[in-house]
Amino acid sequence: MTDDVIKQLRRLHEEAGNILPLRQGNVERYHVFTDRDAEFCPAAGRVLLRMNEHFRHESEAALIVAAVNALPALLDAAERVREAEREIVICSAIRLPDGRIFRGHRHGDCIRTASELVDHQHNIGLVPEPWTASMCRDQGFITSRNRYVGREEALQLQLAAGIESVCPSGYRRSQLFSEDLY
Numbered sequence: 603m604t605d606d607v608i609k610q611l612r613r614l615h616e617e618a619g620n621i622l623p624l625r626q627g628n629v630e631r632y633h634v635f636t637d638r639d640a641e642f643c644p645a646a647g648r649v650l651l652r653m654n655e656h657f658r659h660e661s662e663a664a665l666i667v668a669a670v671n672a673l674p675a676l677l678d679a680a681e682r683v684r685e686a687e688r689e690i691v692i693c694s695a696i697r698l699p700d701g702r703i704f705r706g707h708r709h710g711d712c713i714r715t716a717s718e719l720v721d722h723q724h725n726i727g728l729v730p731e732p733w734t735a736s737m738c739r740d741q742g743f744i745t746s747r748n749r750y751v752g753r754e755e756a757l758q759l760q761l762a763a764g765i766e767s768v769c770p771s772g773y774r775r776s777q778l779f780s781e782d783l784y
Contacts, residue, residue: 694780753777
């Protein structure tokens with residue numbers, strides 16, 4: 603086991619608030635036992651790890667046992683962090699049929715930018731067709747994780763994050779509108 607792996611395990615353990623002591627589990631000549639090994643190694647009975655070329659030292663094997671035992675608490679800590687960083691909508695966007703996405707304060711801003719660019723590209727021969735209104739049928743939003751989502755999913759993200767509409771009347775129907783954001 604490399605020193606880097608041990609350092610990472612120790613760092614994760616410390617970041618999780620030292621949930622469990624690092625030297626958890628009993629070491630008896632080439633084997634490490636833990637109370638929870640039936641969950642991880644049922645075919646081997648109580649033996650969770652066998653010290654071999656990968657785990658040459660008692661401390662390394664005990665650290666692995668501690669990491670395995672701490673896993674549920676570490677996952678809970680990670681879930682709390684993930685919940686704190688919920689995905690939210692950050693701006694309006696449209697997606698053209700060719701996959702290009704244009705962002706803006708309002709959908710009208712996106713449409714204006716896209717139409718000007720497409721018309722310019724058509725005029726200099728980069729695209730075969732000029733702008734048409736049908737090119738902006740796919741209207742949605744960009745999220746805090748840089749994903750393009752439709753109006754329905756955008757509303758669900760805002761509701762899940764507990765973000766209220768800025769409109770006095772609240773969200774309309776089952777879709778998000780840029781007027782709900784700011």
